[in-house]
Amino acid sequence: MEAVPLTPNGKVDRAALPAPDFAAGRSEYRAPRAGGESAVAAAFAAELGVAQVGADDNFFALGGNSLTATGVAARLRESTSTEVPVEWIFTHSTPESLAHRIETREAGRVENDGAGSAVAVLLPLRAEGSRNPLFCVHPAIGLAWCFTGLVQYVDNDRPIYGINSPALTDPDAHFGSLDDLARRYVREIRSVQPHGPYHLLGYSVGGQIAHAMAVQLRRDGDDVTLAMLDSRAPSEAAFDEEMPTAARLVAEFGGVELDEAESAMTAEQAARLLRAKGGLFALLTPDHLETLYRQYRDLVLGARTHRPSTLEGAVVAYFSAATDSTDDHDLDRETGAAGWREYIIGEIHEYQIPTSHEQMTSPQGLSVVGPLLDRHLNLADRERGVPE
Structure with a gap:
């Protein structure tokens, strides 16, 4: 579509949108082999309501996300009598690759059964494709899992990588500033794409980091x-907001409701609660949770003191949360793209997204952000003469 249809109130006119065609960006159909591939394809189809799933179809490109991945794991547990960790669907997202992963465990050939690659600094959400990749920088929680839903909207010939906090695989990793962290991430993305043009996406505090990365890449001539997804620039005002507790973060990001008695839970108790709930966050150990809380605290404090350098010569899109947040404990920030005008020389394309800050990467949020982002990336490539 040339533009997203809007109502007179400026909200997305969903009634005017065409029905989604998840088959449009799929690989040429190849029937799954009998056995493991067929079991995985059947689980994908049942959970996503898709009539037919091929051996090479990507779960996230079909419309899957971290929530529906939990349902797939439960279905496979029943159909194969094998415990399938949800994180395997992140790193083995086609019936062929996931079936091979399951068969490898059954044969006794262990391939990193822990959280492992799901918390690696560079997480390939889709490694295949000939176009320049999209690199997605985590929000303050330090995990890039929230970006999985983009796979179904971004050109299927464009690789997508999430960037997780290095602290999850190296608890001793510490960075003195967001600029230091940005330098680490620039090294990471250059390991898979040595030269530009680069495409960066950051959510919340991740947007500040992505901006710092963009400054460094432009200085190198790329x-x-x-x-930026609702990544508001820090203001000069004092920050009086109380830092959330570890339990509050578990409740918010793990989707767990806590009563007052549980508000002071330990990391061990939180890990047990997440395991009982199931889903992707169930793979996190008490050590992971303690690291995530420290990472969150350090990133928020770093963002409060960060003063961005000026970015010039980049193509910039800003996605604003148009719905007021009911629980914005993040930062005292300027609203929308206006707060970045002094740090970005050039045009900023701003899009109003009908959701709250916390829901920007929810399935509903990404259903609006994803198509707009894909169009923005393709236009930027076209203007630079990058072959399609």
């Missing part, structure tokens, strides 16, 4: 496309 072209950059920067997209």
Whole structure:
């Protein structure tokens, strides 16, 4: 579509949107082999309501996300009598690759059964494709899992990588500033794409980090496309907000409801609660949770003291949360793209997204952000003469 249809109130006119065609970006159909591939394809189809799933179809490109991945794991547990960790669907997202992963465990050939690659600094959400990749920088929680839903909207020939906090695989990793962390992430993305143009996306505090990365890449002479999801620039005002407890973070990001008695739970208690609930966050150990809380605290404090350098010559898109947040404990920030005008020289394309800050990467949020982001990336490539 040339533009997203809006109602007179400026909200997305969903009634005017065409029905989604998840088959449009799929690989040429190849029937799954009998056995493991067929079992995985059947689980994908049942959970996503898709009539037919091929051996090479990507779960996230079909419309899957971290929530529906939990349902797939439960279905496979029943149909194969094998415990399938949800994180395997992140790193083995086709029936062929996931079936091979399951068969490898059954044969006794262990391939990193822990959280492992799901918390690696560079997490390939889709490694295949000939176009320049999209790199997605985590929010303050330090995990890039929230970006999985983008796979179904972004050109299927464009690789997508999430960037997780290094602290999850190296608890001793510490960074003195967001600029230091950005330098580490620039090294990471250059390991898979040595030269630009680069496409960066950051959510919340991740947008500040992505902006710092873009500044460094531009200084090196690389072209950059920067997209920011409600990543408001810090203001000069005092920060009086109380830092959330570890239990509150578990409740918010793990989708767990806590009563007052549980508000002071330990990391061990939180890990047990997440395991009981199931889902992707069930793979996190008490050590992971303690690291995530420290990471969150350090990133928020770092963001409060960060003063961005000026970015010039980049193509910039800013996605604003148009719905007021009911629990914005993040930062005292300027609203929308206006707060970044002094740090970005050039045009900022701003899009109003009908959701709250916390729901920007929810399935509903990404259903609006995803198509707009894909169009923005493709236009930037076209203007630079990058072959399609």
